Amino acid sequence: MAWVYLGLAGLLEVVWAVAMKQSAGFTRLTPSIICGVAMAASLGLLALALRSLPLGTAYAIWTGIGAVGAFAVGLVFMGEPATPARLIAAGMIVGGLVLMKLASG
Template sequence: MSWIILGVAGLLEVVWALAMKQSQGFTRLWPSFVTLLAMAGSFGLLALALRSLPLGTAYAIWTGIGTLGAFAAGIALFGEPLSAVRLGAVVLILGGMVLLKLS
């Protein structure tokens, strides 16, 4: 169950990153509200998952989900470039996450 909670926490990290982008520096009310709400939920769920998961592993997975999600969203929603180097970096991050989960 802790891994599921951690996964949801990571997805909420993606939500707050996207909402923060849309808030235009916290100058737009609703995206700013979504950012703060998703941050609170993400941190709260991370704290809950940390009750039974190792800190280093859980934190790396949490930030990895956020990193990979924000990377994919940037490409899909904002037209950010996808180069071989950027893709290779993401593959390395994903590989690290898998190895941490398996260890």
């Protein structure tokens, strides 16, 4: 169940990162509230996952899901450039996440 908590926590990290961007520096109320709620829920789920997962593994995967997820949202919905170097970098992060999961048993 810890891995499910961690996956959901990572997805909520993407939600709060996108909401933070949409909040325009916390000047827009609705995205600011979404950001705060998603952030709290993400941290809460991470805390649940940390009950049984190693800190280094859980934190690396949590931040990696957030980083790659935010990158993907930026590409698909915000018109950010999909340069070869950026795609390779994101692929390397995903590869590191897979290796971290496999190495944790």
